[in-house]
Amino acid sequence: MSTPLALHRPGPAAGRGAQVLRRAAMPDFFGWLEHTRTAGGCARPIRLTGTLAAVDPDSGRILRQQHTDELPDRTLYKACGNRRESQCRDCAWVYAGDAYQVVRCGLTGGKGVPASIGRHPVVFVTFTAPSFGAVHHRHIPRHTCGNRQRCDCRPAPCHARRTAARCQHGRPAVCFARHDADDPQLGQPLCLDCYDHDHQVVWNGFAGELWRRTKQAIERRLAALCRRRGIPHVQVVSDSGKVRRVPPVRVSHGKVAEMQRRGAVHFHALLRLDGVDPHDRTALMPPPAGITVDDLDDAVHAAARQITATTPPHPDQPQGWPVTWGEQVDVQRIGTSAGDVTDGKVAAYLAKYATKSTEVTGHCSTRLTPDTIDAYADPEGDHLARLINACWRLGRPTHSTTAIGATTTGERQGRLDDQPNLYAGLRRWSHMLGFGGHFLTKARRYSVTFGLLRDTRATYRRTEDEGSTDTLTVGTLTYAGAGWLTDGDALLANTAAAQRRESRRIGWEELAHDAWLAGAAA
Template sequence: MPTAHALAGLITRLHDPQYARWAAQIRRTGGCRRPVHLRGTVEHYDRATGRLLHRYSTSTEPDGVLRVPCKTRRASRCPSCAETYRADTYHLIRAGLIGGKGVPETVTSHPCLFVTLTAPSFGPVHTRRENNGTVLPCHPRRDAATCPHGRVMSCTARHGSDDARLGEPLCPDCYDYTGSVLFNALAPELWRRFTLALRRHLAKLGGLAPRAMRDQLMVSFAKVAEYQRRGVVHFHAVIRLDGPDGPTSPPPAWATLDLLGEAVRHAASAVTATIPALDGQPERVLRWGDQLDIRPISMDGELTAQAVAGYIAKYATKYATKAAECVGTLDQRILPTADLAALPVRDHARRLIAECLRLGALDELACLRLTQWAHMLGFRGHFATKSRRYSTTLGALREARAAHKRDEQISVGRLPLFDEDTVLVIAHWQYAGQGLSAGDALLAAAITGVPMPSAVGGDAR
């Protein structure tokens, strides 16, 4: 139920003489929940004569500001901007699989695998298992052992998909919280070492030196990170073999799909990351989990390029845009002095956060910055990454979208038609706040159809 303050703000905005222009700004942000407010001017000058051709100033805009999308990737903060990122990621992945956006359609003939690299086990957790649509018992054990803490390591429940226990350890006191946090922190490094080992082994299988392979073969990839319910990340990746010029050139005949699969299996089992001795325990070696999923991608096979593009884009929006809050933690940083008991998180996530803060205080692990990334349960890598030559870039997609909007503004007369070679553009912008008042949020939801949360106000001023 809207508050009296929100209703008063809504009525005030509706009676504003500039309401139509304000509504147009809101539509242009696409329903952004926390639009950035800018003050400034843009001036167009003739380079030859110095004559002012056109001048735009926010002084004539509603509230004296221009509202632009916040462009966050987190759906918890702005679903509208997160959806734009999801769509861009989809097209980026799709272009590398079936062509488009500057990638030739012949890329579909290149050897390509969909690979899932998982995390190792840090202790049994409640899980949902299915077989042909039938939900199976979680961890049925006829002669289940009792752990040192007095808990029977068995669970016969058939968990629903929204069961709060999913991902929770059968015994929290036995669970390896240290290993879970350290794996998240080192997952980006494990991925880097995996790609290096993959290239080296491909060169070995081809009878080439690693440097010489660059003249014949290029490994291209795109990957996204997914948080499992237990709070650890694993990676889904498209890995493709190209010729030396990237997707525009075919790989050599010896670079087959089977060869790529063999190299992936070798690299996944070979790479490790070592943690120095902590708490009187010996040094620890972390590696990928035993579950390695490798599936070929083909336009006429069971796993099509279209399906993989949609699958990875789904995870890009479900996880990359949600960060770690989808497993019961927060979407903002946690101070070391915070009262963990008061945080609105699951007990399992609370323990993981506490372990991040404890390990982050150790000098031996200062480089992992676990304290700063406690809200991410130790993971500080990018959720969606790709190799340089896989396909187009997010920057190129944004530039194309900006050019389209600019052409649209020129067509309706809001911007002058000019030649960039003969016109000098000088812009001055100043940050003036962010967010929407309660009343403006209600109106924005009605205008764009994007639901607003109960509290979306920012520091707009």
């Protein structure tokens, strides 16, 4: 039986406790809890109204039909699916679990990915942004701790110099502090006027293009290495029926973007060497015997040093800005022995950062508009305010400029393709400090997809609830709103979801413990 919505909306004087009691006293309370189970834990679920129909997929016949007016609250609740932990912790928890599976399956196999890829050479690479000005940092010359997660090593002085130097604006260019890990000064410029905020937000905006060119350079270097070592190309048939000759090795990647405290992104990437099957382009084969992880390591370092680009002209910078990687390019080989970077550690690390955004910088907001930009941007403000202001100013509408062709010098470089309003993305992504890319991306052949994991989970739930997957659920639904009707509803639904998660966690631990006992007894 449905309940009028008016009964769920107590007056402003009623507190959360009164809302909880009102809801718990309703006769359909347990039905409401079960109804909200799929969205339980979500901070701001989507409310939908309309019709749900169970359809026979073979004949198309409608087996049963139900309108949301017959459901509790006369609405259907759906989790928001936001990946950001700061916005919705529960949905981010689900996304992090999917991200872990996507990354892990690309390293060890599973969920349709062959286990043989666990023998493919893999490196874990960190690409950092260049320096845009001196910032307070925490540097540990030599680690003596046993666990980096609980590192208690004494850091070196921040910016130590023999002389009390000052910048051109008269501010100290030295800092002898040994910053703690949670020091709010970390990532802040020593001099705000010396720091190149424009260059940093432009770098954030074009970092995705720099990554694309870098991966291309890695694959081209490996292909050239195959030619020098006499490893022939492979003939494959394209979808159009044409025969093409392709290099016998390719690189599949899974990549996560992480925002640093100074507001610049850097990339953590898993690069896996794969071979090419001439008869099945989708097959995952090991690379040729003549190409090793050492070659992949060398190709990464060479591409990071050589690939540079120059952005198109801008009224504020007619010659454009250079876009390059920073000096620190860390390459670690994935191993499974103790002390090495293991696949499980890497997958958990990337999954954790897949749910992060700009929280580490101290800024977290939704997309900015002309009505809200003044609350965050200030050309004379702090570091974050100047970065947001640079995004908004550089992303203003400008006239199209003349395209400039690629040039070649001692290093491989080129000018990005010129298009009208190419900088407009900076304004659109000003709340992200100019970075508009996805925080987790992967190559098509690297692993399973998020869509496959979501479909599998939906099929499992449908089987669990209905006992069969022979019917197809078709919904004709419209958006009715977002969020729980009352704070009391949010408390009840989220508490029930937390209890279910804890129960599942305990069950997993018990199963793991039983498996360990069985293995020890054997």
